[in-house]
Amino acid sequence: MSGGTDEGPRRVGRPRADQLRPESGRPPREELLCAAAELFTLKGYAATTTRAVAERAGMRQATMYHYFAGKEELLAELLESTVAPSLALSRRLLADAARPAAVRLWELCRSDVLLLCGGPYHLGALYLLPELQGARLGQFRRMRDELREAYRTLLRATAVGDELAGDKAGLSLRNDLVFGLIEGVMLVRRSDPGRPVAAFAEAAADAALRVAGLDRADERADGQVGGRVSARAVGPGRPPSPPGRPRPGGCDPTPAGAPRP
Amino acid sequence: MSGGTDEGPRRVGRPRADQLRPESGRPPREELLCAAAELFTLKGYAATTTRAVAERAGMRQATMYHYFAGKEELLAELLESTVAPSLALSRRLLADAARPAAVRLWELCRSDVLLLCGGPYHLGALYLLPELQGARLGQFRRMRDELREAYRTLLRATAVGDELAGDKAGLSLRNDLVFGLIEGVMLVRRSDPGRPVAAFAEAAADAALRVAGLDRADERADGQVGGRVSARAVGPGRPPSPPGRPRPGGCDPTPAGAPRP
DNA sequence: ATTATCTATAGATCTATAGATAATGC
DNA sequence: ATTATCTATAGATCTATAGATAATGC
Numbered sequence: 001m002s003g004g005t006d007e008g009p010r011r012v013g014r015p016r017a018d019q020l021r022p023e024s025g026r027p028p029r030e031e032l033l034c035a036a037a038e039l040f041t042l043k044g045y046a047a048t049t050t051r052a053v054a055e056r057a058g059m060r061q062a063t064m065y066h067y068f069a070g071k072e073e074l075l076a077e078l079l080e081s082t083v084a085p086s087l088a089l090s091r092r093l094l095a096d097a098a099r100p101a102a103v104r105l106w107e108l109c110r111s112d113v114l115l116l117c118g119g120p121y122h123l124g125a126l127y128l129l130p131e132l133q134g135a136r137l138g139q140f141r142r143m144r145d146e147l148r149e150a151y152r153t154l155l156r157a158t159a160v161g162d163e164l165a166g167d168k169a170g171l172s173l174r175n176d177l178v179f180g181l182i183e184g185v186m187l188v189r190r191s192d193p194g195r196p197v198a199a200f201a202e203a204a205a206d207a208a209l210r211v212a213g214l215d216r217a218d219e220r221a222d223g224q225v226g227g228r229v230s231a232r233a234v235g236p237g238r239p240p241s242p243p244g245r246p247r248p249g250g251c252d253p254t255p256a257g258a259p260r261p
Numbered sequence: 262m263s264g265g266t267d268e269g270p271r272r273v274g275r276p277r278a279d280q281l282r283p284e285s286g287r288p289p290r291e292e293l294l295c296a297a298a299e300l301f302t303l304k305g306y307a308a309t310t311t312r313a314v315a316e317r318a319g320m321r322q323a324t325m326y327h328y329f330a331g332k333e334e335l336l337a338e339l340l341e342s343t344v345a346p347s348l349a350l351s352r353r354l355l356a357d358a359a360r361p362a363a364v365r366l367w368e369l370c371r372s373d374v375l376l377l378c379g380g381p382y383h384l385g386a387l388y389l390l391p392e393l394q395g396a397r398l399g400q401f402r403r404m405r406d407e408l409r410e411a412y413r414t415l416l417r418a419t420a421v422g423d424e425l426a427g428d429k430a431g432l433s434l435r436n437d438l439v440f441g442l443i444e445g446v447m448l449v450r451r452s453d454p455g456r457p458v459a460a461f462a463e464a465a466a467d468a469a470l471r472v473a474g475l476d477r478a479d480e481r482a483d484g485q486v487g488g489r490v491s492a493r494a495v496g497p498g499r500p501p502s503p504p505g506r507p508r509p510g511g512c513d514p515t516p517a518g519a520p521r522p
Numbered sequence: 523a524t525t526a527t528c529t530a531t532a533g534a535t536c537t538a539t540a541g542a543t544a545a546t547g548c
Numbered sequence: 549a550t551t552a553t554c555t556a557t558a559g560a561t562c563t564a565t566a567g568a569t570a571a572t573g574c
Contacts, residue, residue: 013526014570028526044391046307049562063527065564128389128448130305148452173456176449177442177468184445187389188437191409195434207438210471274552275544289552310536324553326538528569535562543554 016059023058029067031057033081034121036074041125045075072136075126079140082123086112087143090150101157102214105178108154109205112182117189118197124186151179160213178208277320284319290328292318294342295382297335302386306336333397336387340401343384347373348404351411362418363475366439369415370466373443378450379458385447412440421474439469 024031035056039048050071051061068074089111093104116124132141152175155161164171185204189195209215285292296317300309311332312322329335350372354365377385393402413436416422425432446465450456470476 011526012524012572014528014568015526017528042391044305044307046305047392050564051562059526060528061562062529062564066526070563125391130303130386131308172453173461173464176452177465180445180449180452181438181442181468181472184441184448187445188441191437191441192433200434203434204438207442207472210474211442211468213471213476215474272552273546273550275542275554276552278554311538312536320552321554322536323538323555327552331537524571524573526569526571528567530566530568532565533563535560537558537560539558540556541554542556543552545550545552547550 028057028059028063032064032067033074033078036071037078037119037121037123040075040078040129041121041123045071045126045129045131072131072134075129075131075134076136076140078123079126079132079137080143082115082126083140083143083147086115087147087150090147090154094150094153101154101161102159102209105151105154105158105212105214106205106209108151109178109182109208110201113185113201113204114197116183116185117200122186122189124183124189127183128186148175148179151175155212158212158214163213174212177211181208181211289318289320289324293325293328294335294339297332298339298380298382298384301336301339301390302382302384306332306387306390306392333395336390336392336395337397337401339384340387340393340398341404343376343387344401344404344408347376348408348411351408351415355411355414362415362422363420363470366412366415366419366473366475367466367470369412370439370443370469371462374446374462374465375458377444377446378461383447383450385444385450388444389447409436409440412436416473419473419475424474435473438472442469442472 026034032053035053036048039052039056043052048071050064053071053074054061054064057064068077086108090108093108096104116122116127131137152171155175155178156171160174161171164174182204188204189200206215287295293314296314297309300313300317309332311325314332314335315322315325318325329338347369351369354369357365377383377388392398413432416436416439417432421435422432425435443465449465450461467476
């Protein structure tokens with residue numbers, strides 16, 4: 001029926017030596033990224049050798065250099081793939097003046113958590129690496145700064161933002177705490193990886209709004225305190241999948257260059 | 262006046278080769294720990310070589326092995342020194358049934374943040390290392406688990422704990438979020454290291470209580486929302502220095518083995 | 523011819539040990 | 549004699565490059 005993904009060894013180039021890996025069907029570049037994601041998050045960046053990555057991806061160490069200039073380029077690409085979808089979403093949310101800022105902020109938090117924890121590997125762990133200061137990572141850092149600014153703009157537009165109107169430092173601190181909670185969400189996830197991701201992401205987004213200082217309104221509304229989540233009740237009946245379908249880490253079956261509607 | 266710390270080269274053993282380091286006066290073991298703290302937090306554990314640590318401490322690479330069996334032992338000792346004071350404080354707080362649990366929880370959070378961010382190096386960054394799974398680190402992990410349990414017990418004893426009485430999973434999730442915020446506080450600190458630590462620690466503790474779901478009581482009391490911190494107002498007129506004077510990372514001038522009253 | 527891979531390896535580490543050495547202490 | 553350090557180095561990596569090789573494409 002479907003266009004037979006049946007692979008006879010029809011590929012150009014010298015065949016691989018040991019066929020240890022079960023031939024996932026993904027292009028080698030992607031396979032390298034996945035291997036790197038797994039190893040970097042599990043064993044750490046510096047502790048992962050190019051040989052480990054390459055061999056995990058089913059090829060010999062030297063072959064990796066056919067696709068990437070080095071280890072740092074792998075890291076850069078992984079990191080960028082982790083911010084990019086959130087950044088895109090944040091732009092859409094900033095433009096969407098119709099919905100309350102608190103709801104949009106919640107949405108951004110939730111989606112961000114899904115991105116950082118949702119994939120097969122918890123790419124969020126990469127945010128904790130000291131290597132983030134590295135040279136090749138400027139692009140990533142700029143994107144991340146823009147994302148932080150988006151958080152800040154949304155926070156500023158909420159009720160708490162009004163209260164802190166004069167207090168720039170206070171607002172920044174609040175925002176950094178919110179942003180830090182989201183980026184550090186890995187630590188929470190690590191301590192109990194068994195929880196279903198979707199519910200976890202919502203709980204984390206709730207917590208982020210509480211850090212911001214934004215759960216009072218709802219609780220005044222329905223009297224529920226703490227037992228049930230808050231901001232979720234505020235949200236519109238929006239389906240939980242964020243637009244643009246952010247691929248969780250680029251390691252799922254879908255090809256990386258999926259079209260954006 | 263004081264007991265002259267005047268050092269003529271009165272030390273036993275072969276003298277050091279290059280006297281690059283200005284001879285801090287601390288014993289070499291401590292000096293190694295400080296060097297390790299600085300390098301591990303700044304450049305990462307795996308990326309730091311034994312040579313770098315030793316030379317930073319003013320001695321040759323091989324000499325390090327006279328004091329530590331290897332790199333992992335340095336890490337273990339640093340990590341343990343970071344939990345130990347919090348753990349001790351948590352035991353005292355658990356015993357202190359007189360004060361409200363929320364206040365005690367706040368106190369624990371604040372002190373923990375000071376420990377993780379207060380010293381000259383931000384040891385909290387070590388908590389983010391993937392190497393935490395390492396073999397030699399069992400002792401540290403046990404201590405940390407006990408600390409998490411203390412958080413949980415305190416949280417359980419608050420108003421929120423009552424609300425979540427039946428919901429064990431819910432309580433755990435809350436607690437992990439609180440604990441995660443505190444342990445990940447490094448990420449917040451990193452984004453603006455200029456803020457005064459003391460105020461920052463209080464703001465982080467406030468945020469932790471909000472994550473827990475615990476700022477409503479105060480706000481009902483004084484009507485102040487978000488602008489001014491909450492739990493601080495609840496606290497008794499307790500001086501801000503926690504008992505036992507947790508040394509921030511063991512790298513301050515005081516000798517490491519200071520007596521505990 | 524082009525492509526994807528391989529093998530081989532130079533050069534640069536890095537860790538941990540062996541054994542020498544230069545102080546003080548007795 | 550004891551101690552703290554040093555120098556030297558074996559053995560094990562690890563990265564990145566050079567150059568060969570085995571496919572397909574034309």
